[in-house]
Every structure is written in structure tokens, then in C-alpha cells.
Amino acid sequence: MSRGYLIRRLLAIILVLAIVTLAVFAITTILPGNAAIMILGEYATPDAVAALERQLHLDQPWYMQYLSWVAGILHGDFGTSLRLSQPVTQVVGEAFLNSAMLALTALAAVIIVAIPLGVLAALKRGTVIDLAIGLFSYLGTALPEFVTATLLLVFLAAPNVGPFPAGGFVAPWEDLAGFAAHVILPAATLGLILLAHVSRQVRSEMSEVLASDYVRAARLKGLSERRVIWRHTLPNSLAPAVAVISLDIGYLLGGIIVVEEIFAWPGLGRVLMYALENRDLPVIQAVTLLLAAIYALSNLVSDIIIAKLDPRVRYA
Amino acid sequence: MTKFMLTRRNVVMGLAATALVPGLDLQDALAAATPKPGGTLRISHSTRIATLNVLNCSGPAEYPAVDMLYSGLTRMGPDNKPMADLAQRWEASADAKTFTFHLREGITFHDGSPCTADDVVATYQAILSPDIPAAARSVLNMIDKIEAVDPTTVKITLASPFADLPISTAHPNARILSKAALAGPREKLDTTVNGTGPFKLETYDSARMVRLVKNENYFIKGKPYLDAVELYLFPDLAAESANFLNGAMDVMLTVQQADFQRIAASSGIKAQRIPSGRFVNITMRQDQKPFDDVRVRKALAMSIDRPTLVDIVLEGLGRPAYDNLLSPEFQYAIQTPEIPYDPASAKKLLAEAGYPDGIKIKLVASNRPAIRAQVAVAVKEMAKAAGFDIDVETMSHDTYLANIWMKGQFYMGYWGMQATEDATFNLLLTSNASYEDTGWKNKEFDQLVSDARQTTDTEKRRDLYAKAQELMLRDTPYIVPIFEDVLTASGKSVEDWTTAPLSGYFYVENVWLNKA
Amino acid sequence: MRRFLSSPSAVVGTTLLVLVLFAALFGPLIAPYDPQEFHPLARLQGPSASYWLGTDQFGRDLLSRILSGAPATIAFGVFSTTIGVVVGSLIGVIAGVSSGWVDSTIMRILDGLLAVPDLLFTLLIVTVLGGGMEHALLAVAVAFTPGMARIARSAVLSVRTRDYVRAAVARGESGLYIVGREVLPNALSPIVVEATIRVSFAIMIGATLGFLGLGAQPPSTEWGLMVSEARQFMFRNPWCVAIPGLSIATAALGFNLFGDALRDALDPRRSH
């Protein structure tokens, strides 16, 4: 992995993000309605709307708005939320932190659970265990988040039934146990689809590696089964799992939108939905930009991890 | 086609029979207990408190917040009558053109600075300024002049007589800001508060929780009882009710009709059902076909089985309305004749109007709140028998606001209860109403409303408003099928929680926690 | 075909798929009631002899609603995927065949679009277009296009260097013949497999949009919308949430399993 390669990748990401923001900006200005109408709602008078439009600079043409937005970014200023009158960095920053905690918890859980499950399924290929894991995985991929979340709410958080809080958020630095209790259901909802996806990937890759010449060779060298699995098979099966996980970050970023809505998790997804409903352009821009950047960076990171896992992979 | 003509008792599964104590009785019953101070009240709600700017906030959860943080000159009581707030008393001139408000002595803002007549004047000038978005302007635009006579006296002169000014000054968006705050950057009003209300703002996190703490210097001594109030946001209704029921929340600001029975039945929960004039209406553009013909509007009116609508859409938690915008709570509301569900006659009327083969038409509903679409879908089914082939188109609220609202031909409206007859008619029905969206412009009606506004004589007003209502019922500018009750609930230890039928008044300063 | 059906997942997938497609094709015809008809006396009931799957908040028959919603739900998945696949494949094939600057320009733009997660992309487009079933369909199609283009391109690239294609080039065949007769038929199977699996994603995204209020709108009987409308009543009648939820899962599972089995059956490494 040369430095030049990294620079090129980062430049490409910046280009991609530029395309994304321009597209979002153009798109959102085609939208009927604007933030002023949404803020004042049905019960506002036309002159109040006009007044608010002036206050929010919505009466300027979109390219002027875009240019001043870009100029702001270059000065590290992402503007002010039209709806919430708070700096976008503050609105998005806090939400990002909250979402990151949720997403990373889900991701960590997935990695901890999915990889062993996939390995187990591959080792027990064709047995009842494999079948059970497969069934679970398929079910996981077939249930949309909002159905899973609803089921979890009914069975694990219903009054007098479930042990878990039915949504809400507690910051871990305020109350770690409270955070843990609140994060379980949303993280489980998010994790289920990924879990299925990753474990299936690990299983198929592991099966392939298990059937490879070098694993056969390792077995025929008389190595212990433990060494064959942990040293010769698993590391070589992980690279594709890493690639899948990085692609799944995309799902995760999409999934938080629904999950946060249901579980009252104050994160990016909620900010985005709220901004979309209210035509809060600076916030839409910032969130899209952030999500795209995370996604692009996670792909880059996964490529780096893959290169570390597999010495054959070299980027120039 | 008789399936909608069922008696309600069959349908509601005894819901109406369960003894639901109306809010006012509840208060009386508990008045005996002595309030205990202290504790934190946790209130759950499902829409975001996006702003704390009292001038233009409109969200269902923003109102309780500003109600706790700010005070107005006057305030609406649970009995729908204006009561004292910052102004201890007020008097009107005989011609109802000059009003004098006397403020309480020694009121201070949360930051300790005094609240004087100057602040009141500054606030009203801001509300009346066309450069500032202010929701209360439409009810206060008859004000010609406002002046501070002395630090505790405010004199308001009106351009035209208006007897109900003390009700207008109680408008939830007409609460008093400090002069200094109004002079500063206006965006700060969204996130910071310096009011005179019973509670002070401590934490404002619009995505999760807004925390208010006791204002020790509140102008009513001994109140509020609570140390703090926390408003928690649960966008998902199922999660909200689950949190309320398992005790994580003390008050559920708004209970969904679907959940009301279940919540009311839970032990220790005090569920309140407050009859209100909040209504759903069907807008019919009357300057174009087919609704230019009153017979078509009447035919549609006859095609709706209103009691059943109350049962299946409101779960019985409301009352049928018969196209009168005024619910029986209004002082001058007339006894509105019931319109029976009669698709056969409706069909005949349609044929008379020149539509023997019925009418095919698209009814648009926003998806927020869900009740709009629910009524639309039900109306579609009910009116089928009369020959109305209604195609319901539901759309997201933002699209609705941008494309349909005030422009469309046939769509669902939804309005909270207004404080007065005048406010209601000037909102929707007079020729220059703020949201005149039907094209029904009637000079005679305008005159009646205008005359009523300028009179202080109760009997004369009653007469004028009755005539106006008869005019309205004759022409059916809107179809108003149902009035929706206001539903709220509080947990075991919460005492004296209540809410007014008008949105915007909550009296949290009276609430106390009865923890053993 | 016999070999295809030898794996249990293929059998289950095919069975589910047949069930779902049957409902999509004939559902509205065999529905016992008008799916929009109110039965005010039978609201929120569990399964019974007269209402096999129970009723919803308006007393509408759930079975009839599921059956009449099947075409909308399945067609949504199939059509949005088809549009995405066709347009994406076209772009991918053009990129894969032309190579050079055309290829790299197309790929850069695709990279840009792929950087936005599917659901987010769909949401943005739906917001622009203004919600509703048709717009949601279009949005999913657009959101699928870059991914499909990329898959089609790599399929074409992998086929392009096969010896039989080189043989055709060496013979002096026209570009059209090479793409149409030699490359496409062989690049098709990964595209078809991916498309099948994506139908299940599309169904789920469609349902999610319905849930968020941006997809199908009442009184549509689209399954995601049914779940979202019934959630309020789930404590009073869990069936009205469970039935459409399970229907979505069944459809998604069917396409998913079938696609996976198809992949296994078409994978040359497993066919020997």
C-alpha cells in the first residue's frame, strides 16, 4: 500500500463527495415547498412565511445558496439548521456521536457473533447445526428492520413482559448500565440483517478455504485441527468477510434511519428524516455528506485491512 | 346498504360505558389532597420540540414547553374562559375599543430582570411586525396602538371594536418576551428562553429531551410544586406507550385513540378524555365543478355515517359533527341538526344536480396525523353507496403542504379548537379569513361575523352568531364529520395533571407527585 | 432442474416463490372479500371461520387485503428491480465493452452514486419525487442502477477475456455479434442471480418506505403500509401486524433462497 495509492484514494473520495453534495443541493431545490412553510406549518399566514424566507435567505437562487454553503465549508462552517436554529455541526455532531455508538455496538456484536457462527456452520457443513444457522440467517435477511423492531418491542419491551426499555437513550458517560440496556434492542435489530449476511459470507468463504489445496496440505502435514482452523483457514476466510462488512456499513447507515425512529434513538437517521421532512437543506447536505464519507472511508479501511490480512494484495 | 347504520353500542364494545372521568371532575375530586412539593415529572411526546420560539412555534409538544416557560397577559382556563396571568385584571371601554391591562407587581424574568409594561409593548410590537414570523398576529391584527402607561399598566387601542381581546391576548403564541431578548438575534429565541413561566429551561436537546427546572421566583407563591419537568421525545407511538406503561414516563402527553382503552385499563393510570372542538374537515373548492353546486355538497354530507365514523376512526372517543365548525363547547354554538346517513337520498340529490351517474373524484389527505387518511378512507367507503366514486390519494405532509393545501379541490383538513367563534370563522370562513380555501365567499356572513365582533352585548352576539351558523349550515362550505376528544394520561403518582380542550394550555404549575 | 431442486434451500425457496407469485397473479381474484370493505361489527378480530386471518381496525378482511396487496408488493419488487437491472446492465455492458475513458468515466460516476447507501439514496429520490408507490418504485430502481451496472460490468469483463470471445474476435466477428451472442448470454447468469436476490431487497425497501410514510399510501394494501397502519393496534390484535409482516418475510425469503440456489446451480465450480 503505497502512500501515492492512499492519496489517490482520498482524492477520489473527495471528488465523489463533491458530486454527492452538488447532486443533493440541486435535487433539494427542485423540491416543492421550503423550510419556511414547513416550520410555520399549516397554521401560519403567508406574510409570516415570507418573513421567515427572508430571514433564512431562501429567497436567493439555489446556486447562490450552494456557493455560500461551499464557501462556509471551506471555512469549517457547515451553516445553521433552518429548522432547529442551531449550528449544523452541533445538530449533526451530537447525532453522529449517538449513531456511531449504536452502529459500532451493532457492528461489534455482529463481528463477535457472526464470525464464530459462520465458522461453526462451515465446519459442521451439512449438519443440523449448519441448517439451523442457515435458517436463522435467512430469516434475518428476510425481515425488514421495522418488522424486527416491532417484534422486539412487543416481546422484549412490552409493559410487564419484557426486561428492556422500549426505546430512549442514555449517554454511556452518564450511566453505562442504562446505556447498555437501551442500546440492546436497537443494536439487535440493526445487527440481525448484518449478522445473517456476514455469517453466511464467512461460512461460504470458510468452506471454500477448507476445500483449498493449502488447507489439505496443512492437514496432510499432520498439523493439529486447531492449528489448521485458526492459523491456516480462518485468516484466509476473513478478507471477504471484511469486504462484506464494509459494504454492510451501507446497510447499517440506512438501517439506523428506521431503527432510530422506532427506538427513539437521537441519531443521524432521525436528524436526516426530520431534515427531509422540513426541507432543512444544510442538515440534509451535512448528513448525506457525512454518511457518504463514512461509507467511502469504511471501504478504504476495509481495503487496508484486507491488504493486511492477505500479503498478496498490494495496492500501488 | 345499511351496514353503516348500526347503533353505536354494538360497535364500540362498551368503550363509552367505561367510566372515564372528564378532566374537570377529576380536578375537583382531588382538590382535597394537599399538594406535596418536589420531584421530577417525565412527560413523553411524539413530535419534536423543534423550537422554543414562542412567537411561531406550532408543534403539539412545543406548546406545553412554552406554556411552562412563558406567561401571557392572559391565559385560557380549563373552562375556556380567559384567566389572569401576567395581567392580574383588565378592563375594556364601553365601545370595546380600548383595553387596559394591569400587571402583577414584582414579576421577574428567569434571569432576574423585572418584567414590565415595556416588555409587553415590545412583544406585541414584534407580533404585529410583518417582518417577524408570529402566529398570533392573525388574532391580534385589530390592534391599532399599544402603550405602556406605567411599569405595570398597558393600554391597547383597537382599530375596530373587539370584545374578546382578553381571549386573543391569551393566544399561546402571544406570550411575553423580554425586550432585551427581542432586540437580540432572533435565532436565539429558538434555543434559549428567558420567560416568566413557572419553569426555567435547563437542557434543550430537541432530538431527545428538554429539561425544565422550577422557577423559584414564579409570581404565584408556592408554585410550581415540581422541581423539574422533563419532556422526552418518542417518535414511535408504540415505543411511547410502552415506556409510559412500564413507568419510565409519568405523563403521556397525547394518547392515541387506538391505545386509549388499553392504557385506561392499566392499573394506576389516570386516562383523561376531554371533549374538544378539534375537528376534521373536508375542503371542497366551490368556484369549480362539481362542488359549485350546493346539492353536491349536501349529497356528500348525507353520504357520511358520522356515528360510525366516530366509532371506527376515533374508537368512540369523540362526537359526530354535522358540518358546524363550532362544537357545543362554544358559548354561541347553536343546536346543530343531525344529518342522517342516507345514501339513497344523496343519490337522488346528485341526480338532481346533474350527476345521475355519480361523481368520480380524488380526495387528497396528508399522512399526518393519521386521522386525516383514516377519515378519507372511511368516507370513500361510506359515500360509495351514494354514487361518489372517491379515489383517496394520501401523501406525505410536506408534499401536501407544498402542492395541495390552500390549492387543492378536494382534500382533508384538520384543525385544533379555536378560542372563540370569531377566531374560528376568521380562520376559515370569512372572505378574508387566513385560510380561506373553499372559495365560499358570503358577504352576509362576513357582515354577521364582523358585527358580532364589535358587540359586547351577549344576546346580540348570540343572535348574530346563530344567524351566521345557519348561513353556514345552509350552504355547507365544509363538511365537518367529527369532533375529536383530547386524550391524555398520567401515571400512578401524578396528581392534578390536566390539559385544556384548546391546545396550548397545560397548568403544569398545579401538578405534583404523590410519592409515598 | 432435478439437480437444482436437490438442495433443501432450493426446494423451500421455490415453494415460497410459487406461493408468493401465485398470490401476486391470482390473489385479487380469489380474495373472499372486497379488501376495502368495512365490517364495523368485526373489527380487530383474530382468525375465525368467516375471516381466516382476522380483520384490521376497520374490520377489513386481512386475508383479502394480503391477497390483493400481493400484486402491488411483488410487482413493486419485481418492476423496480427489473428497471434497475435493465438500465444498470445496459450501462455496465457499455462500460465493460467499451473500456478506455468511457469505462472509467462511467465507473467514476457509479462510484460516486455507490457511496450513498441504498436506503438513503432511495429516501432522497423519494423526497424529490414526493412519495407514493410509483415514485418509490422509480427511486428503488435508480438506487439499484449503479450496483447492477457494476455487477454487469464485471460479468462482462470476466467473459470478455474468455477464449471463445477471443476466438470470435480473431474470426473478425462484428462487435454486435460478439456482445449479443458470445458475451451477454454468458454474462447473464450472475446478473440474473443478483437480480433475483435484489427483488427481496426491493420488497423490503418498498415495505420500509411504506412504513416511513413515503411509499404506498392508504388505502393501498401494500404489505409494508399494512404493518405501519396496524402497528397502533398491535396490542389489541397482533395478527394485523404479524400477517403482513410474515408475508413480507415470506416473499423476501422466497426470492432470497431461490436466488442463492440459482447461484449455486449456475456456479461452474459446483456444476462439475
Place this chain on the structure above:
Amino acid sequence: MSAALTSAEAKAASKEKPALAVHKYSLSYRTEAGLIAALRNIDLTIAKGETVGLVGESGSGKSSMAWSIMRYLPPNAVEQGGAIRLAGEEILDYTPHEMATIRGSRVPMVFQDPSTSLNPTIRLGEQIAEVLIRHRGLTKAEAYAEAEAALARTGITHPKEMLQRYPHEASGGEKQRVVIATAFACEPELIIFDEPTTALDILTARQILDLFTRLREETNVSALYISHDLGLVSRVVDRVAVIHKGVIVENGSVDEVFRHPKADYTRQLIGAVPDPERWIGVEAPAVPQTLIRLTNAGVHYGGPSLLQRIFQPEEAGKVGFWGARNVSLDIRKGELLGVVGESGSGKSTIAKVLAGLQDFEGTLEVDGRTIGSRKAIDRAYRRRVQIVFQHPDASLNPRQKIGTIIGRPLKLYQIVPRRQVKIRVGQLLEMVRLPAAYAKRYPHQLSGGEKQRVAIARAFAAEPELVICDEVTAALDVSVQAAVAELLVKLQRDTGTACLFITHDLNLIRQLAHRIAVMRHGVLVDFFDRRDARADDRNPYTKALLDAVPVQSSSAAA
């Protein structure tokens, strides 16, 4: 080498228990179509210090035998009696755990392709050391020291450095040395070699064989050498067993088997081994006429990308390599021109240039007409020059029927009127000795040899003047190879078509070609008439290649 000595030793050792004794061993696989026998009543004995070759074509069961000995059988394998004894111990009764202690220490194995049998993500040193740690209980440091020594014994010049490398950083020969060093590391009793040189270049293969011979003499280990190449096996083994369809059809000393083959199959195999001394090609035209001339042809692969040129101009120049450079040769009408070289030597690049599949520098001359670039190649030229690829699996479109495939050139070049295409396809199929009914089949329904015949038929359907055969026999079994080569010669004789025959098999090319071109690193290093193959003025590289090839014929057994 001295066969006499080794056989004497073998006799001495046979008094002890043999290193390996397989007795009446049978094995089947359970499939959908029922049990399929893979090995039937196998008897095979390897004495201490003896090397036995097990020779057979693909599917003969020779690999199953190796797996049986290693006790590494797939789940659907069913053993049906017999015994396998290792130094007298019955290993069929061993538990998997006991077998794990035998594998790699007492019985290691060397595999066909070192690039797939070494774990790509583990350094070579660890892959040797782990065996020493496991079987000899060494510490990590000791194991690495021992591994270094073992590598040094295999002739690797910088063993310490090699230990730190990953497999992809070593050449094929180096990797196979690592595998061999691993096999010899634990002082084994019996080594199983599974085609250890097949995946290697000629010269490397030769070195590996020499290494094997040397180590065997040093350690006096017994070995089972599995191969499909009878000629090669005869150079390194004491005795040879020929296996065909799961049955050992011939078993005896190398000498005996070659001189007096008892089984028909053995005779067939021996006949199929290319013998450079036995010319089977067509007579060259009396007056040489040039058909195509290639002048200063060059091909450069992998230029820098635009981004690289912008951001890293200093590195851009180093990107890419020359696939072929300054190659000049001519092809005469009716002749068979052989092109030999190791993989990567540029021989296939030349084929691609001639077939119009590769952009090139330099010029191409046909009948005096000069073609300066690939784009200038027209369909008329393409009809005259046809190409047959190495892998018949890949060169036939799996979704077209054989009739469509062969009929395509007929339609494209309008060789015959449309309605006669079907008849002509039948004739072409018969010409390549396939039943005309095959026209209705799909490629996957044919065997490898049959598919290659179809590819050849397709090439000849165009009635070309030159057919380029790019390693057409490399992917086929020995006996099929010979048949395909003969078919080509027959077609050449019938049609007078010239042929450019690219191969790495020197023995084969010396049987067929009139002239031979030798390529190395993209450069044409030698170009000579077949009769001058052994001339003194040959390029040293050519000489090395010729020397590396095992020459074994019925007359040259010892």
C-alpha cells in the same frame, strides 16, 4: 544415476518390513448414480529405500491411492476391504489423531502445484517450522534454525531470507523446494510425490527432479511417485506400477515395463510418449514460399494510467513490461513451425499478434501486403489465419451447440451456401473423427479431447492457410495428446494448411515441426531447422532446454 545400486539396496531392504504394503485394497465413492469403484484390489509394495512410480491418466485412481494412504478421504468414500500397512503397521485401524502424528512426519507429501499447496498468507518459514514444532517438539527458535538448514539442503542460496518471504514472493521452483524441505524435515519413512513437477517450467522441473534424486540418495527414504508421465517417471523410480480405471494393470521394474509391456494399456501409454527421434509430421513443400512474415514485432503490456502520469510521473515510466520485443520470423506455406519457450516467454503473445488479438509494434506482411497495426487487419486476413486455444473448456461458448460453433465460420465467411452449412458441419466433425450427431450437443457434454477436436474443426472450417495452435495439447491426457497431434498432422496433409504450433513440450515439437523458434523473456533467441536441433551452434538456452527434457523411448530405458 545407477539403477543397479538402488535395486540392490531394494533387495536388501525387502528382508525388512516394506515401507508400504497395500494389499487387496478397494475403494468406492458413493454418488447419486450409486457406488462408483475408484480402486479395485490394489496390491502395491514399496520396500525400504525404494521409489515406486504410480502412473496413470486423469481419473485412473492414482490420486485416490495417495489419499487412501494418507487416510484423507472424502466423506462419500467407502473402503471395501484390503490392508494398507506402513512399516508393517495396519493404518486402516488408526484413529484420526494417530494419523495426524504420522502425516507430515513419517509420511509427508509433496503436491503438484506449490503455489496452491502453500498457504498464501503465511510466511514460508512458519510453514516449515510448524511441522518441526508439531512433530519433533522443537521450540520456535530451534524450528526456524532447523528450517533454515533444511532449506539450505534443497539448494536455496539465501535460506534465511527465504524464510521471511510469503509464497507469492518466491518463484515456483523455490516454493517447491520449500515443500520438499518440509517433507524431508522430519526424517520420513515414505514420501508421497503427487506430480511434483507438472506445474513447473522445464528447466525448473529438471532441477527439482535432480534435487529429489539427490535427497533420496542422502536419506535412503522410500517414495511413491505419482505421475501421468511415463517418460518422466522412468527417470526417477526403481519400479513402476501402471494404473488404469482403478486397477493396476502392470507392475514391474522400469526396465521390464518399458521393454516388455504386458498390458495393452501400457503399450498404448508408451506409444503416446512423444519420441523426438520418431518424425510424424508432413513433408515440407519442396520450394519454400513465405506465407506470413513478422518483422520487429513488439508488444508492451500495462502502460501507466492517466492518474499515475499526473501524480507519479517518476514511477509511470517503470510501469508495464515487454511481452515480446523485436521478434522477426516468417511462416512458410504448408509447413509446421514450432515455437517453444517457458511460460512468460512471449510465445502466446506472438500467437495473439498473428491472430489479430493484440496491438503490436512492427509489421506483419501477408503475400507482400504490409499490415502495420491490429486495426488494419481485415476479415479476409482473419479467415486465412485461424487460432486454436489451449483450454478447450474455455474456447467453446458453453451456451452454443457444437453445430452452431462449427457452423459459424462457414456462415461468417460464406464458405458454403447457407443451406449446406449443416452438411458441411457433419463433414467437418467426421474430419476430426467425431460422430456427426455431436452437432446437436453442448460443449459440456463432451470430453476434453473431443472439445479440442471441435475447436480444431472450427478452425479448419474457415479453410485457412495458417492455423495457430496455442498449446493445444497441454491440457490433455497423454494418450489424447498424441491423438490430437496426429489429427493435426492428418489435417495438414489433407489441406496443405500451414501451422504455427506453440508448445513447451520439446519432444512433441521435434516429432512435428519443420522449423523451431525458441523464445525467452519476450525475445526470439533461436530459430532453426529441426534437423539442426543438436547442432553445436545452437543457443545455450536451447541446449539447456533440450537437455532438461527427459527422453525416454522403448529403446532408451536405462
